[in-house]
Amino acid sequence: YQKAADLGSSLGINNLGYCYQNEIGTSIDKQKAFELYQKAADLGNAHGMNSLGNCYQNGIGTSIDKQKAFELYQEAADLESTYGINNLEYCYQDGIGTSVDKQKAFELYQEAADLGSTDGMNNLGDCYQNGIGTSTDKQKAFGLYQKAANLESADGIINLGYCYKNGIGISVDKQKAFELYQKAADLGN
Structure with missing residues (x-):
């Protein structure tokens, strides 16, 4: 990643910021990770915006600023x-940097699921299971x-196992x- 970063990618x-944040091939340097995420975001990279938002939300290499995190997530979302x-x-579900809006959260879960995100599918499933922003x-x-489980999402497999265990929708x-819990465990969850 260092070579790609040196070439301006x-x-x-x-990704180099991620390495510094998570001690992958280097020692942890959260400040360096924050600076690299900022640089990637400044270059218009949606992953950089999302990573920088995570830094602001959780105080990684900077002070916590949930409003700034919300704004960065919005910018990344605008880039799909x-x-x-x-x-x-x-953010909308839990009121992070904005007011709670379960309906907006539901709409975004639907958008992410429609884009093929297994996280979106699982979160949308939670909305339907628990009546969050919908009936x-x-x-x-x-x-x-x-659907998420069929795409090898460990969370999807666990959620599907929970449905079979408790008779939710089946x-x-x-x-x-x-069997599903075993499969999720085999995937490292």
């Missing part, structure tokens, strides 16, 4: 970054978890639930 710069959309969803629909929740099948 905004994605390489963002599913990561940005998913983080923006959480409860256990069958739709099950279908979304199944008949109880504890053996199937066990």
Whole structure:
């Protein structure tokens, strides 16, 4: 990533920041990670905007500024970054840098799912399962978890197992639930 960053690749710069944040091939340097994410965001990279938003939300290499995090997630979402959309969803759902708006969160979960994001599918499934921003629909929740699981999402597999275990949108099948939990464990979850 260092070579890509040296060549001015905004994605390489963002990924190098991730390395500094998570001690991948280098020692942890959260300030350096923050600076690299800022540079990637300044170059218009949606991943950089999302990563920088995460820094502001959680105080990584900078002080916490939830409003700034919200704004950066919005910028990334405007570029159709599913990561940005998913983080923006959480902001609306939990009131991070903005007021709580469950309906807006639901709409964003739908957008992310439509773009193929397994996180979006799982989150939209949670909305249907628990009536967040929409009416409860256990069958739709099950279908979304199944779609995410079919795309090898460990969270989708776990959620699908939970549905089989508890009869959410499908008949109880504890053996199937066990098999799904085992598959998720095999994937490292």
